[in-house]
Amino acid sequence: MAKLELYIPVGRQKLRCGYTTGTCAAAAAAGAAARLLTGETLPAVRIATPAGVAVEAELLRHAAGEGWAACAVRKDGGDDPDVTDGALIFARVERADTPGIIIDGGEGVGRVTLPGLDQPVGAAAINSTPRRMIAEQLESAAAKAGYTGGLRAVISVPEGEALAKRTFNPRMGIVGGISILGTSGIVRPMSEAALIDSLYLEMDQRRAAGVEDLLLTPGNYGESFAREVLGLNLHRWCMCSNYLGAAIDHAAGAGFRSVLVVGHLGKLIKAAAGCMNTHSKTADARRETLTAHAALAGADRALLRALFDSLTTDAGVELLKQAGLLGPVMASIGEALDGQLKRRAGEGLAIEALFFSNQYGILGKTPGAERLLALHRAEPDGETAGG
Incomplete structure (x- = not known):
């Protein structure tokens, strides 16, 4: 047939x-x-x-x-x-x-x-x-x-x-x-729409279970780091894949109180540049963003060229560490990420983030991240476990 x-x-x-x-x-x-x-x-x-x-x-x-x-x-x-x-x-x-x-x-x-x-x-x-x-x-x-x-x-x-x-x-x-x-x-052959629909369903389910404070990770790296390194429970967790902007929009509309984003630097550095769909087909501004923040921190031309030519953010982190600029550059990225996330979330949704590298551990946080990290380390009262 x-x-x-x-x-x-x-x-x-x-x-x-x-x-x-x-x-x-x-x-x-x-x-x-x-x-x-x-x-x-x-x-x-x-x-x-x-x-x-x-x-x-x-x-x-x-x-x-x-x-x-x-x-x-x-x-x-x-x-x-x-x-x-x-x-x-x-x-x-x-x-x-x-x-x-x-x-x-x-x-x-x-x-x-x-x-x-x-x-x-x-x-x-x-x-x-x-x-x-x-x-x-x-x-x-x-x-x-x-x-x-x-x-x-x-x-x-x-x-x-x-x-x-x-x-x-x-x-x-x-x-x-x-x-x-x-x-x-x-x-219809548009898998992105299906993925976003599945994400919305999972978020709605968390909200229906009484969750007000959401933990988001772009992928398995973030989930593993949140659980194994940060010691967070996953009762309030959803995986947003590449669709961070869509997840923030939906969280605001669904009535969540806060969102904590835990992700690899390779993902969240894109969000720091305003790229809220982090799929490489949509935007891949990792090296440009890393190089720009290094320039703001005073890196010389040779280091900037080496960063721009780096194949991965981990390779860039190693160069910054050797140059003694890792702290200032990560702080600059964290500040930019904080601004982009809060601009996307609007007034009614508190949002913070932590970014890491599998090799180097925690690299940066937004200013209010510690409060939400403590919240997600605690057992939720009266909420249904999931995830």
């Missing part, structure tokens, strides 16, 4: 769209309901998505028994595949004793264990839009077959528990498998 032939421009390329796990689940439910209610084994189904795009999905692994039928759809991530690309999404549909539509998750579909997500605690991690899509397909199949009783659909993903370990689900308190997602039904 031909793949979804829908393309969008991304930069200089045209990338092919795919369809979400929610669309897969709805299509599989449509096929299983048709088999159950009419006895017909359909090779494929065509369903409308909320994006207004019709998707034709091939139906695989047909099975049926007394009062039930099942089939599967293979996830197509298009040119922006995530960890679920190629996974089989199954739907088993059975007649129910009570009227209406019941939707639940089976093997490989996670369960929500913490508040703040799309579904309540205890529910299968099948979001609202996929639930609506599945229900619409079951209602349509029942109407065509003249069936007026109830139907129960169970969505499963045999690989889901293993796949979930490569997603944000464990940190968000979704256990046992993946989430069935998709607000539009279509996967």
Whole structure:
């Protein structure tokens, strides 16, 4: 069967769209309901998505028994595949004793264990839009077959528990498998948007758990340093990846009281220059920023040239250390970082930062960082642990 032939421009390329796990689940439910209610084994189904795009999905692994039928759809991530690309999404549909539509998750579909997500605690991690899509397909199949009783659909993903370990689900308190997602039904090959959406979800979950003071790290280096070197607990922690500016904006809007950023110098030196998306494709001002602050601290021309030619910030730190300028330069970077962060956060959100090197340890802090460090070393009162 031909793949979804829908393309969008991304930069200089045209990338092919795919369809979400929610669309897969709805299509599989449509096929299983048709088999159950009419006895017909359909090779494929065509369903409308909320994006207004019709998707034709091939139906695989047909099975049926007394009062039930099942089939599967293979996830197509298009040119922006995530960890679920190629996974089989199954739907088993059975007649129910009570009227209406019941939707639940089976093997490989996670369960929500913490508040703040799309579904309540205890529910299968099948979001609202996929639930609506599945229900619409079951209602349509029942109407065509003249069936007026109830139907129960169970969505499963045999690989889901293993796949979930490569997603944000464990940190968000979704256990046992993946989430069935998709607000539009279509996967658009823009992974940045998906990452930011996941970050916002995690932050919202922390806020729903009562967290007011947030700990942010750009990546695993920051998380490890915060836990192992600084002795911080991670009850209030989120990883913001390259999207520091987006995280600060969301924290301000979500009503957090403070944000403490702990990151490697290689990341936060970019923020000190005003680059709040730290991906190298967006901005990589590390050597320019380091050189500029060294010049402000009185470095000579030879040192400035050596700093400008450094391949890493750690190499630059070693040069500054040898020249006796490490302290003044890091202090200058810390002052610039403090200004950029407070300008982005605005009046209502307290924000501080600490930056480090794996080789040299703590390199600098913003003026109020010690207060927030002490707060994050203490056990939070009445907050739900996570992360």
